[in-house]
Amino acid sequence: MAGLRDATAIVGIGETPFAKRLPEDEKTLACRAVLAALDDAGIAPGEVDALASYTMEETDEVELAKAVGFGDLTFFSKVGYGGGGSCATVAHLAAAIATGQATVGVAWRSRKRGSGPRPWRNTTAQLPTPAQWTRPYGLLRPVDEIAMLARRYMHEYGATRDHLFNVALACRNRANQNPAAVMYDRPLTREMYMTSRWISEPLCLFDNCLETDGALACVIVSRERARDCRHTPVYVHSAAQGLPAQHHGMVNYWNDDPLTGPAWTAARHLWKHADFTPQDVDVAQIYDAFTALIPLSLEGYGFCGRGEGGAFTEGGALEIGGLLPLNTGGGGLSEAYVHGFNLINEGVKQLRGTSTAQVPGAATCLVTAGEGVPTSALLLRS
Amino acid sequence: MLSPVTDPDGAPFWRYAAQGELRVQACADCGEPRFPPRPCCPHCQSFASEWRRTSGQGRIWSYVVPHPPLLPDYAEQAPYNVIVVELTDAPRIRLVGNLVTAPDAPLNSLSPDRIRIGAKVQAVFGPTGLPRWVLERP
């Protein structure tokens, strides 16, 4: 079965500046990012007939379509679970285009998480059922929920804060090469990391992603159409969503093996439909709302064995020239936290050869969405 | 402080907790316990369930120590602990809670350096009806 394999390609990317506070509202930022991506592709807004975004996206299809002048839309889809939906937006468009439901798809995310409210402060509109079992006890924020799994992971496998620091440092080093990154001019040292304030022990300030205002978008078309676009096509080689049996989201405490999360499920499908293996991945953009998600994802996507994710980060493995260069724009930890959409665009830049921290000759890239929630992932190739 | 915002599936848990009983939902047909509670059994698909009394004994599976920024009532007591307890009677059932020195003690009553993964704990019930946990050997 041919399926999705290389049937579609990302041909345009666009993004606004990233900052703690941007003056424009989310709708305006969405319009800017989408128009930038279409301009990058050399495709007129009137040709767009498919959209995909996150259920948490506040700018809906009607608002976006009438503002930027889209044509008649025949496919539009929204994916749930916050940052777990990032790669699925591209996957849904790829499926729609490959099956003939649409021809030009735009995926986007616009969010003022930097200057806007922290979602966990809203005590009336909480995630449905798990909240009654966790929040009254003071497990209030995503960082608290993930820190619980991180502590257990460190206990079971001997992973250390130095391993988490390796993740934070690799992302920060790449951000220091990327003028668009929020942390471009802010180097990180081990001393800074080890003496920073706790947010939820065992996770400290630098284990947490940024809080950013910004928007991003990308454009997807069929492989045939892609050949006529402005830039080298970046093919969607394989795509997957992952919601494991008996999974409970970020409070995944109630099954046989809480440390095996959605990454494992997505990875099985992703690799089954791919012509290459984890060893062939030149560069990875792995969702990094928290440093502790990286060791889990490295295991889940098959870069190392169970329990080896911490040790994998040693010896500069995640740096340029290492085993698996990570989050080469700086990621959510140091470029911008826009629910992982910047990881998709950075994957495209790597395969075009235009990243600010270019991996020489990069031809394959893994992009992942949030681990610890129902997730999604893409294998991109040039 | 936040109170449990419950639903039809979870309400019996809190009703028993208010009576000082720690009970978990179990399938009335195949006997498998499950948590969080839900309408039917993921093993045998039966809609018949019962609420099984537990010994209230368990071991600490993991824990965190949150620091601000937090909601005001919690920030006042920070840093405090939140633990996950694996029940002795049903090891896959892990309850989130707080390790305290006494049933009515504040969230931060126990020093975080006293907490160890694997330590034996016992459920107690505070004035709010929430199950809480004390060390078996303080």
Ligand SMILES: [Zn+2]
């Ligand atoms: Zn059953």
